[in-house]
Amino acid sequence: MIKIGLVGMPKSGKTTIFNAITKSNAEVSDYYTGNIKPNIAMVNVIDERVDYLNQIFNRPKTVYATIEYFDFVGIKKDEAKNEIFSDLHLGLLRTVDAFGFVIRGFNLSGIPPKPENEIENIKTEFILSDLTICEKKISSINKQLKQGLKASELETEKRLIEKCYNCLSNGQMLQTLDLNHNELRLLRGYQFLTLKSAFIILNVSEEKFGQNNDLIKSISEKYEVVEIPGKFEMELNQLDEEDTKQFMQEFNIKESAVKKLTRISYKNLGLISFFTIGNEEVRAWSLPEGSTALDAAGTVHTDFAKGFIRAERYSFEDFKKYGSEKELKTAGKFFLEGKEYLVKDGDIIYIRHN
Ligand SMILES: Nc1nc2c(ncn2[C@@H]2O[C@H](COP(=O)(O)OP(=O)(O)O)[C@@H](O)[C@H]2O)c(=O)[nH]1
Numbered sequence: 001m002i003k004i005g006l007v008g009m010p011k012s013g014k015t016t017i018f019n020a021i022t023k024s025n026a027e028v029s030d031y032y033t034g035n036i037k038p039n040i041a042m043v044n045v046i047d048e049r050v051d052y053l054n055q056i057f058n059r060p061k062t063v064y065a066t067i068e069y070f071d072f073v074g075i076k077k078d079e080a081k082n083e084i085f086s087d088l089h090l091g092l093l094r095t096v097d098a099f100g101f102v103i104r105g106f107n108l109s110g111i112p113p114k115p116e117n118e119i120e121n122i123k124t125e126f127i128l129s130d131l132t133i134c135e136k137k138i139s140s141i142n143k144q145l146k147q148g149l150k151a152s153e154l155e156t157e158k159r160l161i162e163k164c165y166n167c168l169s170n171g172q173m174l175q176t177l178d179l180n181h182n183e184l185r186l187l188r189g190y191q192f193l194t195l196k197s198a199f200i201i202l203n204v205s206e207e208k209f210g211q212n213n214d215l216i217k218s219i220s221e222k223y224e225v226v227e228i229p230g231k232f233e234m235e236l237n238q239l240d241e242e243d244t245k246q247f248m249q250e251f252n253i254k255e256s257a258v259k260k261l262t263r264i265s266y267k268n269l270g271l272i273s274f275f276t277i278g279n280e281e282v283r284a285w286s287l288p289e290g291s292t293a294l295d296a297a298g299t300v301h302t303d304f305a306k307g308f309i310r311a312e313r314y315s316f317e318d319f320k321k322y323g324s325e326k327e328l329k330t331a332g333k334f335f336l337e338g339k340e341y342l343v344k345d346g347d348i349i350y351i352r353h354n
């Protein structure tokens with residue numbers, strides 16, 4: 001399950017955006033509540049291909065891939081330390097896969113937005129938090145080295161952490177480092193915030209929607225960005241489909257917030273979808289690009305990965321063209337793949353296992 005954390009300055013509209021995309025009615029407040037329990041919502045990844053498949057296969061259920069969104073409610077910032085996030089907050093943030101930085105693009109009680117400052121502030125706090133982790137680790141490795149423990153492994157790890165430390169000290173996120181597979185594996189346990197991908201959600205008023213192109217262009221030099229009229233879309237949730245359509249047309253909003261966020265999350269995390277046709281359900285799953293048939297098997301069920309024999313596979317496009325598995329086989333478009341096969345977006349997969 002993919003987890004996206006909505007983060008940002010107080011009152012940038014995190015809870016508003018959360019409500020807009022989840023149709024839930026989490027409290028939108030002007031005050032910190034001191035409560036650190038996050039709002040969590042599971043949102044379906046709408047994919048017309050799954051619907052199409054189940055029109056043909058006619059199984060009792062259609063199951064979409066899901067994304068989990070976290071809105072960290074009323075986290076008290078530490079006024080004394082002048083920080084946006086408390087340590088507790090940062091700890092929770094380490095558990096998500098990617099961040100949506102919610103940036104205020106509307107006037108708040110007459111205070112004009114400062115989007116670029118907000119982005120910089122969040123980035124700085126993430127960098128400082130990661131730096132602290134590096135410092136602690138380096139000092140603990142030094143202690144171990146003095147005691148003569150597994151020197152060569154420790155030296156390798158220390159060099160890597162020092163590389164991270166230098167990057168962060170220069171004000172750069174770890175994302176910008178060119179890390180190889182092994183290094184990334186070594187760093188996984190640290191849950192560095194700046195190693196996770198982040199995109200920008202520019203929260204604007206409906207009147208200003210579509211008029212922020214210069215700002216968006218400048219942000220997009222560093223981040224993927226979507227522009228969302230958060231409050232307006234939250235309010236649309238109260239209306240029926242017909243009225244929603246009409247209002248969206250009026251303000252020239254071509255894509256709903258939830259669709260935009262799904263699209264940017266997939267792009268940002270480099271995700272693809274594959275499908276399974278079971279007896280009970282036609283189902284979509286998401287996987288990072290570059291995953292193997294064995295990864296796909298493990299996503300569906302750990303037992304499928306353990307007992308993996310082979311994957312039977314065809315593409316959604318071919319299925320649409322040929323219409324049935326029988327026709328696909330005749331056309332040579334039905335494939336048997338081993339563990340190492342790299343799954344493609346739109347693959348329909350059946351895992352043979354024992
Ligand atoms: N005008 C305007 N106000 C907004 C918008 N989004 C949020 N707000 C208001 O800003 C305040 C803070 O929003 P909230 O979602 O609670 O922010 P959070 O602290 O980041 O969760 C609330 O009074 C919202 O109604 C917007 O797009 N336009």
Ligand SMILES: [Mg+2]
Pocket residue numbers: 014015016028029072073074
């Ligand atoms: Mg909130």
